Amino acid sequence: MNENGEYMEPSVQILLSIYKPDVDYFKKQLQSLNDQTYGSIEVLIRDDTGRRDHEIEEIVKECLTDVKYKWMKPDGKNHGFVKSFEQLIAASTASYLAFCDQDDIWDSNKIQALTTELIKTGNLAAVSDKRIIDGADHVVMESARHQNPHYYNQWCTGDDITGKDLIITFSEGMTMMVNGDFCRSILPIPDGSAHDQWALACAGIDRKVSYIDQPLVSYRRHSANVSGILKGINSKKDYYALRVMPFYKTAMEFAERYPGYDGNDNLVAFARARKDGNISVLRKLRYMAPEVVLFESAMKVCPDFLFRLLLSLVRKVG
Numbered sequence: 001m002n003e004n005g006e007y008m009e010p011s012v013q014i015l016l017s018i019y020k021p022d023v024d025y026f027k028k029q030l031q032s033l034n035d036q037t038y039g040s041i042e043v044l045i046r047d048d049t050g051r052r053d054h055e056i057e058e059i060v061k062e063c064l065t066d067v068k069y070k071w072m073k074p075d076g077k078n079h080g081f082v083k084s085f086e087q088l089i090a091a092s093t094a095s096y097l098a099f100c101d102q103d104d105i106w107d108s109n110k111i112q113a114l115t116t117e118l119i120k121t122g123n124l125a126a127v128s129d130k131r132i133i134d135g136a137d138h139v140v141m142e143s144a145r146h147q148n149p150h151y152y153n154q155w156c157t158g159d160d161i162t163g164k165d166l167i168i169t170f171s172e173g174m175t176m177m178v179n180g181d182f183c184r185s186i187l188p189i190p191d192g193s194a195h196d197q198w199a200l201a202c203a204g205i206d207r208k209v210s211y212i213d214q215p216l217v218s219y220r221r222h223s224a225n226v227s228g229i230l231k232g233i234n235s236k237k238d239y240y241a242l243r244v245m246p247f248y249k250t251a252m253e254f255a256e257r258y259p260g261y262d263g264n265d266n267l268v269a270f271a272r273a274r275k276d277g278n279i280s281v282l283r284k285l286r287y288m289a290p291e292v293v294l295f296e297s298a299m300k301v302c303p304d305f306l307f308r309l310l311l312s313l314v315r316k317v318g
Contacts, residue, residue: 008040009039009040009115010040010094010095010096010115010119011040011042011093011095012041012094012096012097012098012111012115012177013041013043013044013092013093013094013096013097013180014043014044014097014100014111015044015088015089015092015098015099015100016033016043016044016045016046016088016100016102017045017046017048017081017084017085017088017100017101017102018045018046018047018048018056018102019047019048019049019078019081019084019102021102021103022102022103023059025102025220025222026056026059026102027059027063028103028105028137029100029101029102029103029104029105029106030059030060030063030064031063032104032105032106032108033063033064033067033100034063034064035108036108036109036110036111037108037109037111037112038111041068042068042069042070042094043064043067043068043069043100044070044072044088044091044092045060045069045070045071045072046071046072047071047072047074048078048079048080048081048084049078050074050075050076050077050079051074051076052074072087072088081194081195082189082193082194082195083189085099085173085189085195086187086188086189086195089184089187090184090187092180092183092184093180094180095179095181096114096115096118096177096178096179096180097177097178097179097180097183098110098111098176098177098178099173099174099176099195099196100173100174101173101174103220104217104218104219105133105137105217105220106174106216106217106218107215107216107218109216110128110216111177113128113212113214114126114128114176114212115177117177117210117212118177118179121210123157123179123208123209124178124202124203124206124208124209125176125177125179125182125203125204125208125209125210126176126177126178126210126211126212127170127171127175127176127200127209127210127211127212128175128211128214128216128217129143129144129145129212129214129215129216130143130144130172130174130175130215130216130217130219131143131144131215131218131219132144132218132219132221133218133219133221134220134221134222135222139218140221142215143215144215144219145213151164151290151291152164152168152169152170155170155211156211157209158207158209159204159207159209160204160207161200161201161204161209162201162202162204162205162263163201163261163263163264163266163267163270163288164288164289165197165200165201165204166193166197166201166247166251166254166267167247167270167288167289167292168291168292169194169196169200170197170200171200172196172219173194173195173196174217174219175216175217175219176196176199176200178199178203179203182202182203183199186198186199190249190250190253190254191246191249192245192247192248192249192250192253193250198250201254202258205260205261230311230314233311234308234311235304235307235308236299236302236304236307239299239307244274244275245275247271247274248271248272248274248275251268251270251271252268252271254267255268266285266288267288269281270282270285270289274292277296277300279296279300282297283297295314298310
């Protein structure tokens with residue numbers, strides 16, 4: 001309520017980190033932000049090239065005609081997408097925050113639906129289903145939840161997803177909204193985690209995550225995406241360095257920072273088993289990440305040339 005007794009919509013900031021965006025995709029993303037039905041929105045933008053790009057600034061000005069926006073001051077550095085989002089979170093002031101990539105398309109009611117859910121439940125995070133589109137905007141999958149049977153798409157409001165999410169992200173940032181004060185309180189983000197993964201895991205400690213069984217965003221998959229199936233991994237050595245050890249360090253830091261989480265014992269045991277290659281313990285804890293346990297069990301007995309074949313098969317399935 002304002003001083004006149006009128007209802008005021010809680011403020012929402014859309015945190016947009018960009019890095020040399022494809023112009024056509026970027027315009028479509030911006031237009032979908034401009035078309036949001038929710039009123040109290042500001043887009044907070046950071047260019048991770050670390051410098052001003054006047055062409056990009058003109059595109060933003062052209063597309064964001066109905067919502068407020070502001071740019072973070074360039075600092076001359078390329079931090080990478082996680083640390084770029086960390087800076088956006090730290091600079092935010094709104095009641096609720098929504099993470100935004102540079103190449104997806106949001107449904108016009110996305111912010112309204114997620115905000116309504118958080119206000120109604122008092123939860124710390126809300127996540128929606130997503131559809132998958134390709135580079136030409138063709139729908140490849142109408143519902144990730146209902147057409148993709150992987151366990152990380154099959155959870156519900158109030159489930160204990162924290163430990164599992166730290167192993168494999170249970171939701172991408174573009175599907176999420178989080179309570180602003182909460183999100184600012186969980187900084188810094190560990191080096192081995194992503195901003196969306198960390199926020200979801202921390203919100204799940206007390207089971208305060210809502211799931212909306214409705215696609216509210218079109219997630220674009222194309223060759224230049226930051227995310228990808230086992231991106232950057234071409235050998236078992238790569239896998240250990242880029243997947244196993246970052247998870248181990250994140251799990252240890254999480255358990256230290258949040259000792260009250262009742263799943264810490266299994267989380268730490270799973271992390272140590274992955275680091276040590278203890279397949280017996282992993283199999284006992286396979287409920288946490290059955291596909292990871294299956295993959296690493298096969299990897300254990302594979303020579304490198306067969307591991308590379310296994311990688312190609314996983315990427316095709318993914």
